[in-house]
Amino acid sequence: MRATAETASLAAEAYNVVRQRIARGELVLGQAVSRRQIAAELGMSFLPVTEALLRLEFEGLLESRPRAGTRVRIPSQQDVEGNYVVRQALETQAAILFSQVATAAERSELRRLATRVDGLSMKSDRSMYVTLHLKLHQRIAECARCDALSEAIGRTHAMAMIWFCVMRKPSPDDSPRRHQHLVDEISSGDETRIATAVREHLAVGKRHTIEVLEPCFKTNSLRFSRTRSA
Incomplete structure (x- = not known):
């Protein structure tokens, strides 16, 4: 033992x-x-x-x-698209649960965290941004009070983590208050607004991820073809 x-x-x-x-x-x-x-x-x-x-x-x-x-x-484009489909489903549910059960202290913590993430979003050093960005999304899940949901979201974040490290520059579609807006909508308590905000938030990330990783998709496809023919 x-x-x-x-x-x-x-x-x-x-x-x-x-x-x-x-x-x-x-x-x-x-x-x-x-x-x-x-x-x-x-x-x-x-x-x-x-x-x-x-x-x-x-x-x-x-x-x-x-x-x-x-x-x-090296992910394929299908990996990325599938990851975002799953994230949207899971994170929408987490955001709705957060709006129902999170304490006032947790809501304040999330607002402060969103402000920090947005403040780092335009800086060239992405390491701290990646860390806090993932922490923000994970805190929404943790404060939803559903361990199974939080663990599932954590697994989708683990795969996405490496993509953020490749994306050294922010997306041109990024709003200076992108994460603060997401938290504002979650705090509204309106399930329709929450679902829309999560969908739009992740859509921006997906577009940027696919654009930046496109050369990797081609490289991966070529390597896979060579491996199969060897």
Whole structure:
């Protein structure tokens, strides 16, 4: 039991290290990830590192292919579109529940967070923006008081996290109060307004994501074709 617990703890450590490197853009789309190198850096055996990388594969951040090894996953356009379809469904429900059950303190916290996110949205350093942006959306889910919903949204955010690191510049469609407007609409309590606000908010993100990642889609398609023909 002690060995199992120790392995789980080390796997969690390795998971957090690799995930943070992806979030900060230190590991980029398509970059190889070496189990041996990570194990050596962290001073642990292959087993916990393997468990960590399998977890990241499950979340869609990494992928393994024959003769190619493990690498940071390059999404397809279908991956992106599907992710946003799921996010819209989940985040609309979370926003409606938030409007019904969130406390006054939580609403104030969300407004402050939205102001910070908007303040960072036009800056060239995207690392802090990515962190706070994901935190904002996750807090809406957490304050909806539904663990299953919050966990499902967290999984969609894990996959999207890496795309934000590629998008070094803000979308030209971004409003200076884009996230504050979203929070205002959620706070209205009107389900129609909330659903519309979430849909429009995510639509801007989807357009920008697809535009920026288009070269990656082509590269991924070419690599996949070569792998199949090899």
